[in-house]
Amino acid sequence: MTVSQPRPAARRPGRPTRLATGAAIGLPTAGVALGVAQIVAVASSRPRSAPVLAVGAAVIDATPRPLKDFAIRQFGTNDKLVLLCGVYLVLAVFAVGLGALTVRRRAAGFAGLAVFVGVGCAAVLSRPASTVVDVLPAVVGGAVAAGALLVQVRSSRTATTTDAARPRLLNRRQFLVTTGAATAVAAASGAGGVVLGRTNAAGSRSRASVRLPAPADPAPALPAGLSDFFTANRDFYRVDTALTVPQIDARTWRLTVRGAVDRPVTVTFDDLLRRPLRERDITLNCVSNEVGGPYVGTARWLGVPLAPLLREAGVRAGADQLVSRSTDGMTIGTPLEAVFDGRDAMLVVGMNGEPLPLEHGFPVRLLVPGLYGYVGACKWLTELEVTTFDAFDPYWVRRGWAERAPVKTASRIDTPRPLTTIAPGTVRIAGVAWAQRRGISAVEVSVDSGQWQPARLADGPSPDTWRQWVHDWDATPGLHTIRVRATDGRGDVQPEARAGTFPDGATGWHTISVTVSA
Structure with missing residues (x-):
């Protein structure tokens, strides 16, 4: 006698799977959270507080050195784009799972959203220059996303549990309307953040208005016969940890000299331009440059000699390190002896006859010849602290790189x-x-x-x-x-x-x- 096995119940035609429903709910919800957060971040003139950028920066900090080196070798200056794509992919997978979880258990879904927001807040607060206020974009984005999630969940539950054919059809339309609306909000907020970011591009507008004075100490004329000696600004290598180029208004920029000094000094961009400017041809290279690699270039730099400014501040005996800080929190440590030994250590304001490009540090960067960039070329400079190597380890030194790194032949x-x-x-x-x-x-x-x-x-x-x-x-x-x-x-x-x-x-x-x- 043959006993027939019960067949699994066939899925009703037209009924969406839990994964599909989760994707339809989770992806728009995540998009709303990120888009609204981006708008708030840009509108508050704190773009670095956007959760995706903060998460990406935290990933950079946590990435093992061999993997970083691999990314630089494989992707070059596109490494940041690859990283952001990876972050968005992980967020998308999490969002689908969040949506599927919410369809099954509403409370668990909202708990997952809270984790989503919490990770963003933690990443923002992990940045060196962050404050509590910087979590506002993530919190506001999460709150708006919670509302979108609630509306979608109510619609999806009705759409997937009603048995009567006609009500199910009407509820599916309702579900599509709500998810479509959430998708539209996500797309609009994302596009709005991009547009607002462009209109609020203070650095671009400020750079366009800068007129650099002629150097008081011009660079010597190039010997005859040199061709392609300088690297064009558009071709000059860029290696840094900034996922987006900082937008700094030169009119509000300030540089503070503090630490082991007798007289802390604060200067504005106009203060620098009123000082005698020096022009020099200098080759700059990255410590990540492999043998025969492309991360080296030569430019004609215009800037203010650094040593006189530090002498005005009065460097105290025993100090041996100058820590420069960027607007995004990067720290770079330079041997003080390299500033005072007669080389052309400068606060640079110009590159190849024009104001510093945004991606190369506008409005002001540090440049100390003879040192790899990670110890002598801080971009988007905002602070100089006179200290000692024993008292402070800069960003890259904490990750195992050498304290002092003179350029090798x-x-x-x-x-x-x-x-x-x-x-x-x-x-x-x-x-x-x-x-x-x-x-x-x-x-x-x-x-x-x-x-x-x-x-x-x-x-x-x-x-x-x-x-x-x-x-x-x-x-x-x-x-x-x-x-x-x-x-x-x-x-x-x-x-x-x-x-x-x-x-x-x-x-x-x-x-x-x-x-x-x-």
């Missing part, structure tokens, strides 16, 4: 490009080499591990800039390996041994392979 092959096929005959191998503060005295090229051949060096304006070099090679058919090494102004040859960027900069000879056609 490096060289790079720019042409020919790696893994390209070139014609036989005379081939020009060219690139740049740098060793800020020491200068470059020689560059040599080796093909297929052969004898090192001297390259011709272009004259450089100062030891603080890179030097362009070129070597003519009689290329023969086949696969070839090309290496370059530099010697600094002290006679020290760039080391061959490869080392990664952590904790104080990469070392090694840049090596490429090319194919010469038959």
Whole structure:
């Protein structure tokens, strides 16, 4: 005798699944929360208090160093976009789960929303420059989202539990109307936040109004024959932790010098412009730059010498570190000896003949030649604190990077490009080499591990800039390996041994392979 097994009850045609209903409820709810929070954040002139940006910044802080290095290598300056996309993806998954949970148990769903808001508030408060007021966008966004969630839940429960065909049809329409309305609110608030952010772009408007004075101490003229010596502002590398570029009005900007000083000083942007300005050509590079990497550039900078300002404040005996703070809370520690040893340490206001671009620190950034950016080039500067290395560890030092990081000697092959096929005959191998503060005295090229051949060096304006070099090679058919090494102004040859960027900069000879056609 065959016993038939009961068949599972078929889902009624047209009845939405719990996951689909959860997505229809949760995604608009999250969108409302984030959109309203963005509007409040921008309207209150505190865009950094937007929960998504705060969560993203907290993720950056918590990300292990190897993963950060991987992101920089793989995505370059798009690493922040990739991070934000990842944050939005995680939020979307959480929102779907929240919606599905709410359909089943309303109280649990609202508890999940409270967690959603709480995470945003915690991320906001974790930022170095935050105050209690900064949680207002997350709280307001959460409150509006709770109302949207309640309306949708009531509609969804009726729509999925009514048995009569006609009422179910009418309630489904009601459900679609409520979720559609919530979606419209989310889209409108999100778009409104973007538009409001653009109209409130104080930094862009302020920068457009700035007229920089002529330098009292102009940069020396470039030697004849240099081409593409400067890196255009649009091409200059950008490596920082800011998920959005700070918008600072130069009219309200203030810089405070405090700490171990006799006379704390506060200056405005106009105060700086009234001081004698110095113009210098300086190469700046990031400690995250791999051998042969792109995170190095040379610009003509305009700024106020830093040492006289610190002398006015009266630096006390025993101080050995200058901590610079950015408007977004970033801290960078610079050896005080590097400010007072005669190098062109500056509070920079101009770059390549125009006011600092927003993404490079407008209105004012710090620049100390000869140091990697993470110890000598704070952007969006608001405070300088004179202290000691024993008393305070800046942002990157707390993450294991070196306290003092002088730039290491490096060289790079720019042409020919790696893994390209070139014609036989005379081939020009060219690139740049740098060793800020020491200068470059020689560059040599080796093909297929052969004898090192001297390259011709272009004259450089100062030891603080890179030097362009070129070597003519009689290329023969086949696969070839090309290496370059530099010697600094002290006679020290760039080391061959490869080392990664952590904790104080990469070392090694840049090596490429090319194919010469038959």
